[in-house]
Amino acid sequence: MNTYAALMLFQHAYDPQAPVHGAPWLWFSIIKILVVFTVLMVTIAYLTLAERKISAWIQDRHGPNRVGPRGLAQPLADGLKNIMKEETYPSAAYSPLFILAPVMSFIPALITFAVIPFAAPLPTPWGLVDMSIADLPVGFLYILAIASLGVYGIVLAGWSSNNKYALLGGLRSSAQMVSYEVSMGLAVVAVLLLSGNVSLSSIVASQVATGWYFFPLLIGFFLFLVAAFAETNRLPFDLPEAESELIAGYHTEYSSMKFSMFFIAEYSNMTTASARLTTLFFGGWAVPFWTTVDTAPWHWWKTVITLVCFMIKTGFFLFLYMWIRWTLPRFRYDQLMSVGWKVMLPIALCYLVVMAGAILALDAAGVAPSARFGDFVPTYWAILGVLNIVLAVLVFVVLDRGRLVSPASARVGPSELAELRAMATRGPAPAQGD
């Protein structure tokens, strides 16, 4: 038998629409790991440039424009600079953990991407290749588990530096992440209630079938968004590295590439959080209003289109991160804690009870999740969405701005406040005893 005949026989043993298995599965997995890692690292490098360009645009400046055409080679120059810089080791630092800490913040940020489905499955002669590195049956829990590990790197960096500012940064971040992790987990339980499965590919598939979850789970989406900002330590939640109070927080003592690793970890956390938001609430790789692309039989052009769609959605959330960073000021620490425990957590708990009740009621009333009103609007989706809008209005009425985040005047009595206001309008009162 010649080689060609053997190859043909080999090809016919596999169905392009059936999942790939055996040795080709292993090869495809390795290729996917390499490609995803490379793309992610390049994206992160260019996110640093995007952040500076967007901040410049928001502040009406030019931003970096000297290295390469329109400053496009700036990330390269930054990388080179960080590698060439001197590495400092504080003499009083606990060196094993001091060196380990950047690695420990870097790795969890990257491995979350392993379970995120980034495009429709790709048919090959060897079978259907899933466009996620590993479609774990517990994909969703895996994301929560890995997200909860990100805090180690920051805490250990703060502790092992043996520096008061770094330690305070580390303590703040651990308190913050533990607080917001709870509401984040509770907010997405609603997603599981709707999809009925914890694997991410089936969450995407059920969003294709019944409509994207951001509308029927509007409040859950908002809670998740806020918690995602808190978990990534981005403004307005960047207290662990508040410059005005803590110099640079947990990475005060770090220089050159070790500092750069914290930086990369932050940006890869942002990318992962954006991908998570896309997958859980915005249909993952699904293209809106085009069911042909989102369903089997699969074809390579469907993979390409859905990949682009996934990138656009994730890119939007990345832009949102930067947009908010250059728009909102930082929380005060007590405000951060009270938002986490006194506002987010009770809302998440109540929301879960209400949504579970609503879904139970809809199921009891016999509304099928795939039923469509007037052949176009999914009934289930629309009813839950309207319920969410009503709830959102209620939440905003109950939590006006003065209660949501205690204003700067919260610890001042009403009479003193009136006095302060009067002072502000007519200037300071004459000092006593003069």
Add this chain to the structure above:
Amino acid sequence: MPNGFVYEFLFYLFGLTAIVSAAIFVTRRNAVAAALWLVNTMFCLAALYIMMDAQFVGAIQVLVYAGAIMVVFLFVVMLLNLGLPPSVADIKSKGARIIALVAGLAMLAELLVLARQKLPAELPWLPRETSVTTPITEPLFRTYLLPFEITSVLLLVAIVGAVVLAKRRS
């Protein structure tokens, strides 16, 4: 049922790492380093659960133990020992050491007895079609619903108790 060289290699890799990390954990003087070795043990246990196809338990192991409980531990340890290689209060008196020795020997005996127990020849394997959460949620929320809810009340009581104790001191 997965078998073969790779499976066995990974089993011994994670098993040995878990045991070695646990041994290092109990011998460290630096509380933060000890806590991290314990985290390593937790990870290896999670890997072993996943190898037994108990993916849900594996994920929860990481989420609850490594992600939540150990972070809180670390938080407390860092607040307690702000200096470097902190002197953890060792057991110094002779009586306490004898008690620790007896307790340790009792646990060793228990382990040996357990290791000599015969396992059922064939362990029941759940069909793969069911969702990974169903084998756990079915008994938890149907068969054993009342004990499960009572446990949660117990935890609530513990939390309230902790808050009361903390308030009284200040």
